[in-house]
Amino acid sequence: MNGKVNDFIRKHQLFHKNATVLVGVSGGPDSMALLHFLNGIKTEWGFRLIVITIDHGLRGKQSRADVDYVKSICNQWDLEFVETFLDVPSxxxxxxxxxxxxxxxLRYQYFEEQMKVNDGDYLALAHHGDDQVETMVMRLIRSSNPSALKGIPIQRDIANGKLVRPxxxxxxxxxxxxxxxxGIVPRRDPSNEEDTYTRNYIRHQVVPLLMEQNPQVYASMQRLSERMTQDEAYINTKVxxxxxxVITFKHDKKEITFEIELFTSYPFALQRRAYHLILNYLYDAILSGLNYAHEDHFFSLIHSERANVMMDLPHNLKMSKSYRTICFHFQKTKPKSFLKHLNVPGSVVLPDGSSIHARFTTEINGNTNDVMYFPVHDDLIHIPLTVRTRQPGDKMxxxxxxGSKKVKDIFIDExxxxxxxxxWPLVVDQQGTILWLVGLKKGTAEHSHNSTRCYLELQYNKAN
Known part of the structure; x- marks a missing residue:
């Protein structure tokens, strides 16, 4: 065993000299073998070893006896020892x-805390080749994601250091x-012999069958895991x-958008991974409520002929398609209609923070969608004015x-x-005439240069 593990450590550069190494030890054969091995190379590598033992509160006196056993071994071998109790049932x-x-x-939370407290370089855990086979078989059964076949990583970041599995x-x-x-007499957890848990069932019923077909299946699985990890790392750089x-991130709103045509011009393998990368960004971590049905709906939606579609995802995340654009955004509440009176002269602030200002003027400055002028004396508008959201059947x-056109059709055309x-705000006069679909379309009441020298100016200012 020593030769294999030493070669594995050097091949993957799992440690550096004079490191502080925390070791998770339960008292079972795996972690005790790891601790014995690391203690044997401690002087050569200049390690500071710190043993971490946890009572999960699941097996009463047995759990406490496991902790006491590890503590006694650490006393014999003159190793630093840290223990804690975690109330897993609660x-x-x-x-x-x-x-x-x-x-x-809870265990990994405590590991992270101890890595920070002890300024640890490495946390060493005792997962072995059989664990790798069990994990990859479990993921093959439960997942259709190729990245699941990466299995248990040899090393990964944790707190301020690295988690390693020699x-x-x-x-x-x-x-x-x-x-x-x-001469190591480890503690044994009786629950590891039960087939209640899926992992235990695979361990006792499935893995032995695989071993009959290939006694070196653990080595094959480990090579597959390493190659999948390397392939995934390369693909992820391309993603x-x-x-x-392709994708625009609006960090202040936790929102992303992209153009469908550009997105779908890339290979499908990148599109699929980009979808998951988007969800990772928006959720910070993938939620259990997400599944491959959501992924299928996403790709059906972007290839659909429908111009406007919305899909609900967990935790109020919405994915909406508007013509050739996709937008992911969180919607805490449904859009609310509003109605506000606009004094002349005066101003009104809209729910999104934008505003409309009204004043009388004798000059026309510019001709943009964000400003509109009405002749005061042509009797084309009737004050007071109202700013509101659209209503069923609105025409202008x-x-x-x-003739008139439905506001709904204007939105579709635009x-x-x-x-x-x-x-979307609309400016309406006292008689209910829609004067302005703000920032988008102007009604027929807008000024004629020859009609008057006094105008009502409406200026729209977008929110920052």
């Missing part, structure tokens, strides 16, 4: 999580032989380049067009996103 009840997931979350290159049997050869070129007379239409 955490599990409050969070509504499985026993294994609750224990894992025993992934050896089997459970080799660990048992190592313990026997070195990041793709995302940077548009310059250059005979390709206004569905979620913006409910909040």
């Amino acid at each position: 955490y599990k009840k409050v969070e509504g999580k499985s026993t294994q997931l609750a224990a894992r979350e 025993l992934l290159c050896i089997t459970k049997q080799e660990i048992e032989v190592y313990c026997s050869e070195h 990041e380049e793709f995302v940077e070129q 007379k548009v310059r250059g067009l005979n 390709k206004i996103p569905l979620q913006k239409r409910q909040e």
Whole structure:
């Protein structure tokens, strides 16, 4: 075992000299073998070893006896020792999580704390080759994501250092032989022998069948894991380049947009990974409520002929398609209609922070969609004015067009996103005539240069 593990450590550069190494030790054969091995190379590498032992509060006196056993070994071997109690049953009840997931979350939280407290360079854990096979089989059963086949990583970041797994290159049997050869009498957790948990079932029922077909299946799985990790790392660099070129991030609103035509011009493998990268960014971490049905709906939506579609995702995340643009955004509340009176002269602030200012003037400055002038003496408008959102059946007379046109059709012609239409401001006079679809379309009451020398100016200022 020593030779294999030493070669594995050097191949993957798992440690550096004179490092502070924290070791997670439960008292079982795997972690005791790891601790014995690291203690054996401690002087050569100049390690400071700190043993971390956790009572998860799941097996009463047995759990406490495990901690006491590890503590006694550390005293014998003159090793630094840290212990803690984690109330997994209470955490599990409050969070509504499985026993294994609750224990894992609390355990890794404590590991991170200890890495920071002790300024640790490495946290060494005792996952081995059989664990790798079990994990990859479980993920193959449960997931269709190729990245799941990366399995248990050899190393990854944790707190201010690295989490490393030096025993992934050896089997459970080799660990048992190592313990026997070195007189290690480990503690045993009876729950590991039950088939209640999926992992235990795979360990006892599935892995032995695989071993019959290929006694070196653990080595094959580890090589597959390493190659998948390398391939994924390369693909992810391409995905990041793709995302940077195609996707617009609005960090202040936690919102992203992209043009469908540009997005779909890239290989599908990059599109799929970009979708997951988007969700990682928006959620900070992927939620359990997301599944591959959402991914299928996403790709169906971007290839759909429908111009305006919205899809709901967990935690009020919306994915909307507006013509050839996709937008992901959080919607805390439904868009609210509003009605506000606009004094003349005066101003009104709209719910989104934009404003409309009204004043009398004798000069016309510019001709943009954000300003409108009405002749005061032509009796074309009737004060007071109102600013409101659209209502069913709204129509307006548009310059250059005979008759009236539905506001809904104007929005469609102008390709206004569905979620913006409910909040779009309209200026209406006392008789209900729509004078201005603000910033978009002007009614027929706008000024004629020869009609008057006094105008009512309406200026629209967008929110920052």
